[in-house]
Amino acid sequence: MNVLMFSPGFPAEMPYFTRGLARVGARVLGLGDQPVEMLPEAARESLSDYLRVRNLFDEGAVVEEVKQWAERVAIDRVECLWEPGMILAARLREALGLPGMTVEETVPFRDKERMKQVLDDAGIRTPRHRRAATAEEVREGVASVGFPVCVKPIAGAGSADTYRVDGEDELEQVLDRITHVPEVSVEEFIEGEEYTFDTICSGGRVHYHNVAWYRPRPLIGRTEEWISPQTISLRTVEAPQVAPGVEMGHAVLEALGFRTGFTHMEWFLKDGEAVFGEIGARPPGARSVDIMNYASDIDVYTGWAEAVCHGRFSQTVERKYNAAVIFKRAQGEGRIRRIDGLETLLHELGDAVVDVDLLPIGAQRRNWRATLISDGYLIVRHRDLESAMAMADKVGTDLQLYAG
Ligand SMILES: Nc1ncnc2c1ncn2[C@@H]1O[C@H](COP(=O)(O)OP(=O)(O)OP(=O)(O)O)[C@@H](O)[C@H]1O
Ligand SMILES: [Mg+2]
Numbered sequence: 001m002n003v004l005m006f007s008p009g010f011p012a013e014m015p016y017f018t019r020g021l022a023r024v025g026a027r028v029l030g031l032g033d034q035p036v037e038m039l040p041e042a043a044r045e046s047l048s049d050y051l052r053v054r055n056l057f058d059e060g061a062v063v064e065e066v067k068q069w070a071e072r073v074a075i076d077r078v079e080c081l082w083e084p085g086m087i088l089a090a091r092l093r094e095a096l097g098l099p100g101m102t103v104e105e106t107v108p109f110r111d112k113e114r115m116k117q118v119l120d121d122a123g124i125r126t127p128r129h130r131r132a133a134t135a136e137e138v139r140e141g142v143a144s145v146g147f148p149v150c151v152k153p154i155a156g157a158g159s160a161d162t163y164r165v166d167g168e169d170e171l172e173q174v175l176d177r178i179t180h181v182p183e184v185s186v187e188e189f190i191e192g193e194e195y196t197f198d199t200i201c202s203g204g205r206v207h208y209h210n211v212a213w214y215r216p217r218p219l220i221g222r223t224e225e226w227i228s229p230q231t232i233s234l235r236t237v238e239a240p241q242v243a244p245g246v247e248m249g250h251a252v253l254e255a256l257g258f259r260t261g262f263t264h265m266e267w268f269l270k271d272g273e274a275v276f277g278e279i280g281a282r283p284p285g286a287r288s289v290d291i292m293n294y295a296s297d298i299d300v301y302t303g304w305a306e307a308v309c310h311g312r313f314s315q316t317v318e319r320k321y322n323a324a325v326i327f328k329r330a331q332g333e334g335r336i337r338r339i340d341g342l343e344t345l346l347h348e349l350g351d352a353v354v355d356v357d358l359l360p361i362g363a364q365r366r367n368w369r370a371t372l373i374s375d376g377y378l379i380v381r382h383r384d385l386e387s388a389m390a391m392a393d394k395v396g397t398d399l400q401l402y403a404g
Contacts (some may be wrong), residue, residue, distance in 0.1 A: 001309050002027045002073065004066070006080035006089050007056060008043040009034045010146060012373075013289055013301075015043035017081055020305035022046035029073060031066065032056065049073055051269075061087050063095050070096055079308060081262060081282045083157055086110055089291075100260065101281065108256055109281040111155050112185045115256075119276055122255035124248060126276045128188040141186030148189035153181045158372060159222040164189055188340045192270035194218065194277065195242060195247030196231075198284060198292070200300070200307050202260045206253070207313030208303060210292045211237045211246065212284075215392070225329055225368055228396035232324040232388060233291040244274035252279060262304050264288075286372035287325045287379070294323035294354050294381050321381035322388035327374040328358065330365045330401035336375065337361065338402040344377075344396055349391055355379035358401065365403040375401050 008018040008030040021028045030036075030043065030050040039047075048316045051069050053062050069075075078098055080089030093099070098166070108115045113131040120126055130141030131154065142165070151174055152162040152222060161181050163174045178184065192216045198210040213232045221229035237246065239325040245267045256279070264284040266277035275294050283289050283304070294298045298315045307313050330336055336359050346353055358376030359365065365375050378395050382388040 001013075001025070001268050002029060002076045003309065004031055004075050004078045004092070005028045005047075006078070006085045007082050008033045008047060008050075009039040009404065011082060011285060013283065013285065014081065015040040015046075016289075016301040017079075017283075017304060018043045019046045020299070020301040020303075021079070021309065023302050025310050026305065026306045029075060031062075056085065057088070059091060062088060063091055066092055067095055077213050077308065079261075083110075083280055083282055086281060105257060109279060110155055111151070112156070112278060114397065115279065116185075116276070119252060120257055122251065124251055124255060124276055125274065127190050130186045131183065133183045138175060138184060138186055139171070145186055145188050150186050150187045150189045151178065152187070154183040154185055159218050164219065190268040190270055190275045190277075192268040192275070195245050195267055196284060196288070197245055197265045198288070199253065199263045199269060200250070200261075200304050200313060201253065201258060201263065202307040202311040204259045206250065207307055208300070208317055209246070209249070209297075210289070211242050212288060215389075222369070228326050228328050229374075230324050230326045230392045230396070231286065231288055231291060232322055232385075232392065233295040235287070235295060235319045235322045235383065235385065237319065241269065244272070245269065247273040248276060252276065260308055286327070287377060287385060290355065291323040291325050291379060294379055295319060295321050321383055322385045323354075323379060323381040324388050324392040325377050326392050326395040327372065327377045327380045328382060328395075328399060328401055329368045329374045330359075330403040332403040333363065334403050336363050336365055336401055337404050340400045340402070341398045345395060349380060349394070352380045352382055352391055353378060354381055365401075
């Protein structure tokens with residue numbers, strides 16, 4: 001099977017999915033804007049061919065170039081696991097007459113209002129919501145939804161331009177800050193914990209699922225720099241607490257007619273009830289796939305590839321650990337000067353630490369608002385959730401990076 005892989009080199013997880021395709025026997029045809037020699041090793045060694053385009057987001061031009069390419073190389077599937085490329089991938093499938101998600105099927109995964117309308121019609125609990133393109137429409141939306149509200153872009157990512165608004169004065173301030181956003185969703189603000197429900201499916205069947213817990217809620221973690229945000233892939237996905245979200249997750253996939261590939265849904269737990277957050281037809285970013293792997297000692301990258309190429313998921317999923325990734329943000333600006341507490345932590349936590357990926361001394365620290373990875377991360381795992389949480393919190397408090 002010849003699989004066109006959209007952007008095999010970026011974001012960070014794509015090379016591993018690309019390698020997964022090669023490992024299950026596919027001939028992988030890369031489509032990207034990076035020079036082939038700049039692709040990460042895992043991607044480069046897995047590709048049988050590569051089409052480099054000048055601008056991956058000039059949709060018309062890319063469709064034309066791929067059509068010409070397809071006259072020379074046979075393409076059986078088009079896969080894209082990167083949010084901004086989803087619609088283009090669907091257009092490519094339509095242009096080449098290939099199976100997989102169409103543009104019409106993809107739109108409800110991209111447009112957060114369309115998404116919630118489809119789910120409302122299926123009787124799924126979403127936050128009350130309104131679409132708004134002008135300041136006046138936002139005010140009208142707020143009037144109908146009621147404070148507190150969450151104002152966020154229709155096609156947002158990474159909590160960018162997302163605000164909680166509690167009253168009229170704050171609303172006017174937020175309106176001034178979002179003038180560059182063409183369209184927003186005005187939603188009922190849901191108080192509660194936030195979880196994910198992630199799946200790998202084929203032919204409408206869920207082969208593998210994962211439930212992760214965000215600590216704290218992403219909007220808070222992305223607002224306060226001192227926080228070391230955590231995501232924990234839960235070992236006990238059958239726990240009564242998360243059961244309403246798992247049930248909702250299956251209903252959402254059904255309502256959206258999802259059949260094959262990766263999905264990443266976010267949901268809220270409010271007073272024991274699940275409330276829908278959002279869903280993407282792609283894996284989560286920010287090392288969430290790695291914690292799925294560490295939780296069960298499996299290879300989800302290859303598992304996804306097997307599901308899309310062969311319609312099965314043959315790895316046995318024995319959930320052994322709660323696996324947590326903890327993102328660290330340096331104090332100060334400029335270059336990383338010092339890392340405190342790492343040796344002691346590694347000594348204390350021992351085998352529970354399965355990955356350490358921090359910026360080295362001398363590296364320029366990252367803009368914490370623009371990256372989910374921040375200045376690096378640790379991954380820890382433990383069979384017992386309380387212990388995993390305690391370890392993750394210890395990484396939050398005892399490990400410090402200093403820049404200057
Ligand atoms: N209706 C809501 N009530 C409460 N909090 C919300 C609501 N909508 C969004 N949020 C908060 O804002 C965050 C970002 O919103 P959302 O997930 O819809 O956008 P995103 O930018 O696509 O997110 P991601 O960071 O997953 O890419 C959520 O994780 C949640 O913390
Ligand atoms: Mg989100």
